[in-house]
Amino acid sequence: MFNPPIEPAVPFTEMQLASIEQALGRPLPREYRDFASVYGGAFVGGSVDGKAEFPILTFFGVKAVLLRLDIHDDLKADGVLPVADCEMGNLYVIDRQNVVHYINYYGGQTIARRVADSFDDMLKRIVVSEE
Secondary structure (H helix, E strand, O other): OOOOOOEOOOOOOHHHHHHHHHHHOOOOOHHHHHHHHHHOOOEEEEEEOOOOOOEEEEEOOHHHHHHHHHHOHHHHHOOOEEEEEOOOOOEEEEOOOOOEEEEEOHHHOOEEEEEEOOHHHHHHOEEOOOO
16 A cells, blocks of 8 residues: 555544544545555654655544544535644545645645645655654
8 A cells, every 4th residue: 555654543443434424425535445444543744755845644533534524614515534634733635536635724824735646646655754
């Protein structure tokens, strides 16, 4: 699937994945479903392509995904799945076309940037520095 050293967490169960699908109102992308059923809410501590503007700290556990869907009802209404964040609370999300975006909330402005064409593509491009 991908190479970076991450710290796996408790894998999502089928029941938990179904609860996320129900809250989201659509099926989960297969790539994300496969990842979550193995790694759960894994710790990363890296960045996409090693770029400072795309930091990634953790993938969300089940409760965190559901909480963000409640908090960000605009994402939920658009069928956008929050999957990860950085240390500043900015989000990585997967849209209905399974494209990954990074949403930066810095300075009172919300800026979304396309990061990868798929979840697997993003995973392959994560770089974890060995500090």
